[in-house]
Amino acid sequence: MATKQVFQIIENCLTCPHREKRMFCNLPAGALRALQSLKATAVYPKGAMLCLEGQQPRGVFILCTGRAKLSTTSAEGKSIILRIAEPGEVLGLTAAVSNTPYEATVETLEPTQANFIPQTEFIRFLQGHVEIGMKVAQQLTHNCQCAYDEIRSLGLSNSVPEKLAKLILGWAENPLPIANKRPGEIPIRVTLTQEEIAQLAGTSRETVSRTLNHFKRKGWLRVNGATWWIMNRSEMEKLVTT
Numbered sequence: 001m002a003t004k005q006v007f008q009i010i011e012n013c014l015t016c017p018h019r020e021k022r023m024f025c026n027l028p029a030g031a032l033r034a035l036q037s038l039k040a041t042a043v044y045p046k047g048a049m050l051c052l053e054g055q056q057p058r059g060v061f062i063l064c065t066g067r068a069k070l071s072t073t074s075a076e077g078k079s080i081i082l083r084i085a086e087p088g089e090v091l092g093l094t095a096a097v098s099n100t101p102y103e104a105t106v107e108t109l110e111p112t113q114a115n116f117i118p119q120t121e122f123i124r125f126l127q128g129h130v131e132i133g134m135k136v137a138q139q140l141t142h143n144c145q146c147a148y149d150e151i152r153s154l155g156l157s158n159s160v161p162e163k164l165a166k167l168i169l170g171w172a173e174n175p176l177p178i179a180n181k182r183p184g185e186i187p188i189r190v191t192l193t194q195e196e197i198a199q200l201a202g203t204s205r206e207t208v209s210r211t212l213n214h215f216k217r218k219g220w221l222r223v224n225g226a227t228w229w230i231m232n233r234s235e236m237e238k239l240v241t242t
Contacts, residue, residue: 009043009113010064012036022088023142024062024135031129038125039115046191050091050106050114057095057102059118063087066112069196070104081199083146084109084192090139096122097136109191163201164211165239168221172230186230 010016013036019025027035039062044050050061053072063085070082070091082104085091095102096119117125126132168188176187194212198205215221220236222229230236 008065009041011041013039013115016064018087024090024139025088027135028129028131031125031132034125034129035117038117038121040117041113041115044108044112044114046108046110046112048108048112050108051095051102053103053105054101057092057099057119059116060093060096060122061091061106062115062117063089063091064113064115066114067109067191068106068112068114069109069192070106071199072104079199080202081196083143083150084200089142090136093136093139094143097126109196159239160201160203160207161211161214162239163203164197164208164215165236167197167200168228168230169233169236169240171228172233176227181229184231184233186233188228188230189226190228191226 010018013019013025013032014029016025019027019032025032041064044066050068051058065087067087068085068091070085071079072082073079085106091106091114092102094100099119126136171188171190172186174188176189178187181187192200194208195205198208201208212221212223215236216223218232218235220230220232222231
């Protein structure tokens with residue numbers, strides 16, 4: 001049975017219950033008050049474009065709730081998803097700091113709350129709170145590490161089943177809190193379409209469909225809408241090389 005997702009709007013950064021767990025949001029009180037005064041909070045539906053690849057930077061978006069995909073497109077129109085951004089991340093950071101065009105298109109994958117800060121205000125915020133420099137460095141390092149992981153996954157995986165197994169096992173690191181699950185089952189929430197999964201894996205939608213059906217026939221995976229159940233983690237792990 002799929003779990004109902006409750007959307008919670010976070011109005012005040014100072015009282016946010018998730019602040020201390022998030023990379024950029026766990027700031028000193030003075031910096032947090034300044035951030036609260038600068039931000040403009042908005043709620044976006046699934047499929048909203050926060051920024052476009054090649055667009056001049058308008059500012060940064062801090063994800064509060066929901067997730068977003070970062071993608072890039074070739075001149076021939078082929079798209080690939082670079083990574084999935086999670087709550088607490090700052091999007092458009094590289095472009096805003098370096099004053100260069102956005103390097104990726106950011107699109108929400110589900111109803112999302114994001115705080116927007118104009119570029120000039122954000123740069124002034126960084127200059128006025130030197131302790132934020134480490135937070136920026138941590139976020140940029142995280143972005144770089146995600147890129148390394150994606151290149152490693154695409155370049156060193158021997159097959160599409162291995163790539164998909166890596167993706168699914170990675171999502172299993174944040175399982176859904178379902179109380180009545182059977183022993184050994186791992187429920188995860190997947191809001192990506194098969195086309196989007198194909199863009200993450202560097203393959204075609206048809207290949208993704210065939211591979212997922214293979215996993216289901218083997219009894220490794222069960223899919224119920226956006227809730228996926230990993231039924232046999234150990235068998236999936238056998239597909240994954242180091």
